Amino acid sequence: VMADWGKCLDFGVSIARQARTVVLDAFEAQKVVSLKTSPADLVTETDQGVENLLISAIKEKYPTHKFIGEESVAAGASPVLTDSPTWIIDPIDGTTNFVHRFPFVAISIAFAVNKQTEFGIVYSCMEDKLYRAQRGKGAFCNDIPLRTSGLEDITKALVVTEIGTERDDLSLSTLTSNIYRLLKIPIHGIRAVGTAAVDMCLVASAGADAYYHVGMHCWDIAASALIVSEAGGVVHDISGGKFDLMSRRVIAASSRTVARGIAQVVEAFPCERDDGLPDLLPLDPKVIGLNLTSRCSTLVQGTYPKLLW
Numbered sequence: 001v002m003a004d005w006g007k008c009l010d011f012g013v014s015i016a017r018q019a020r021t022v023v024l025d026a027f028e029a030q031k032v033v034s035l036k037t038s039p040a041d042l043v044t045e046t047d048q049g050v051e052n053l054l055i056s057a058i059k060e061k062y063p064t065h066k067f068i069g070e071e072s073v074a075a076g077a078s079p080v081l082t083d084s085p086t087w088i089i090d091p092i093d094g095t096t097n098f099v100h101r102f103p104f105v106a107i108s109i110a111f112a113v114n115k116q117t118e119f120g121i122v123y124s125c126m127e128d129k130l131y132r133a134q135r136g137k138g139a140f141c142n143d144i145p146l147r148t149s150g151l152e153d154i155t156k157a158l159v160v161t162e163i164g165t166e167r168d169d170l171s172l173s174t175l176t177s178n179i180y181r182l183l184k185i186p187i188h189g190i191r192a193v194g195t196a197a198v199d200m201c202l203v204a205s206a207g208a209d210a211y212y213h214v215g216m217h218c219w220d221i222a223a224s225a226l227i228v229s230e231a232g233g234v235v236h237d238i239s240g241g242k243f244d245l246m247s248r249r250v251i252a253a254s255s256r257t258v259a260r261g262i263a264q265v266v267e268a269f270p271c272e273r274d275d276g277l278p279d280l281l282p283l284d285p286k287v288i289g290l291n292l293t294s295r296c297s298t299l300v301q302g303t304y305p306k307l308l309w
């Protein structure tokens with residue numbers, strides 16, 4: 001007998017709605033911003049607050065369930081996916097957008113059992129779009145069924161990717177040469193919304209034809225990967241092979257043909273797996289604000305005068 005996790009999904013939706021009100025309340029306010037892995041990898045008190053709110057609500061209802069949460073991992077928790085029921089949480093996907101008030105931020109919640117995603121929820125907060133999918137039961141946005149575009153011809157594709165937070169030469173040159181080679185195919189265009197979860201939900205809802213990236217974490221893409229496949233799309237590794245949730249490499253597309261076309265031109269840069277090297281994220285993020293580090297002071301002071309710093 002296959003377990004039906006529908007009740008769990010409903011609970012996830014109800015806490016995502018609560019969490020959205022916290023995000024909305026904080027959106028216009030001044031934010032205390034800290035750094036994680038790079039001068040462009042930001043976190044705020046709201047990220048941490050929303051994650052705590054979600055995890056404590058789930059713990060109360062399902063005391064035996066496990067968690068992989070972005071900010072818990074940043075604080076030292078180990079992101080290992082076991083066969084136990086596990087909630088994979090990104091409390092704010094699009095923190096840079098959130099900090100700048102660029103109005104696309106999402107709460108991403110996935111639920112996996114036996115390492116298989118059973119449901120995914122992506123709440124695009126400012127748009128008030130609640131995307132969800134349950135394995136084998138389709139994908140929806142605000143209760144409207146979703147279907148990918150089905151596009152086969154890559155030369156007509158609108159492709160979404162992210163710029164990411166890596167700022168080393170190898171990552172940046174791979175990132176820009178990938179975009180260059182895609183544009184040279186040619187394709188219709190490249191977009192980056194600033195939240196991988198929403199990017200992939202755009203593929204699920206046919207606003208875009210494909211998404212690819214190297215360097216996202218499982219909490220960025222777990223929920224939306226299921227939403228894409230339940231909407232009739234395909235989800236692959238960047239090589240075109242089988243998707244691996246912990247590998248940080250993904251192509252989500254309207255069709256196998258478009259996915260293959262992207263896999264042919266896109267290269268991966270080395271990227272530590274989520275389950276292999278938990279020390280990737282430092283335990284003690286540097287608080288900027290008054291304590292500006294020299295490597296980010298120009299960026300911070302010169303570019304974002306409206307913020308707390």
Ligand SMILES: O=P(O)(O)OC(CO)CO
Nearest residue numbers: 092093094095194195196
């Ligand atoms: O804002 P977050 O959760 O760090 O995620 C980003 C990763 O670059 C966008 O998906």
Ligand SMILES: [Mg+2]
Nearest residue numbers: 090093094220
């Ligand atoms: Mg994220």
Ligand SMILES: [Mg+2]
Nearest residue numbers: 070090092093
């Ligand atoms: Mg996040």
